[in-house]
Amino acid sequence: MGRWEPGARDRIADAALELFTEGGFAATTVPQITARAGLTTRTFFRHFADKRDVLFADEDEIPLAITGLLAVAPLSTPTIEVIGGGLRGLVSDYEPRRDQLRARLLIIQSDDSLRERYLRKLSVMSAAMVAGFRQRGTDGRVADVAAKIGSTLFGFAYDRWLATGETRSLSELIDETLDLFGSEFAASTAT
């Protein structure tokens, strides 16, 4: 199946990341990307839903992984530890790609529409956590709150992990953020 060079999708993604880095996201056009990848414009939209999606499409399986990780935790485990354990299980894929993800985040933070897309990613993670908690029998509203806490926590740790100068692992930073949230929230809710 294919008289063309293989790996069209990866070539597009690589070309896009290069061009976004060189000239910025908004100033880069889809024809420029596909020209560098040796393909036509139409083919770009066969692989990615829109121009932004090329920066996010390698994470399609994340929600499923989240739901699974949460659902299988022992029922006796406290909610906060379920969150922590789930996130730690999730991030093993992230650790080796730190430089790449750092470059990607720089691009995302430089453009409003990409920041919106990033927020949607966190929202999808939250929805997946709700599903995971419910599968293990957690009450609906509790699942909602726990999922928001979990996704917010991940966002904090992730941003910190990719901040310039940060050297600790994502796993360590998740633990640290868990502690921070625990202590700060205890203080916040103190009457």
Next chain:
Amino acid sequence: MGRWEPGARDRIADAALELFTEGGFAATTVPQITARAGLTTRTFFRHFADKRDVLFADEDEIPLAITGLLAVAPLSTPTIEVIGGGLRGLVSDYEPRRDQLRARLLIIQSDDSLRERYLRKLSVMSAAMVAGFRQRGTDGRVADVAAKIGSTLFGFAYDRWLATGETRSLSELIDETLDLFGSEFAASTAT
């Protein structure tokens, strides 16, 4: 200043809400909106940054109000009460417009790009809360956490307020959600 009918911006917003309700957001074109409002397409983009913005543009002053409300709270007030007080002060404008906001939320929930825009609104609220907390001297990371809690809490209460069948006031629901977050988080963080 103006040889034309006044209130162009409002006419556009009204026409847009009608057409979105009748035919859906994606299926409605900007020329259709401006035709109903008796204006040209170009004028639409003079008043709104993009097609989605017409559903959000009446909330530009919200972030400033948030920052102000938080900054002026007495330093002795516990963080959680600062959040609650700030939100209660914020929502007096919302209460009388419940039907309109309910119609608007239905449109937003029907379209991915609008949901993203809605998430950005909550994110902007969170940033405004960070600014407010910092102005009153709160430590940076504490302000970050408190702001996330505050914006998430508002999102919960707001969605619930506009749910079909809900009759309680937004103010009541904020109090209820404050209690929910407090108890659930206490349970979540229990070791």
Next chain:
DNA sequence: AGTGTTGATGACATGACGTGTCATCACGTA
């Protein structure tokens, strides 16, 4: 070998979105 199917891509047309630019002209002011 020959034949048919499959699936990725090319090629082309089309419509909506969003912006830049200049002209127009009622209104306020001097």
Next chain:
DNA sequence: TACGTGATGACACGTCATGTCATCAACACT
């Protein structure tokens, strides 16, 4: 009366995104 101001009209343009049909290597089956 003259002038400046500011909102709008009119037009051109580039990009994004999608629909549709043609092409043709790889594969399966006979």
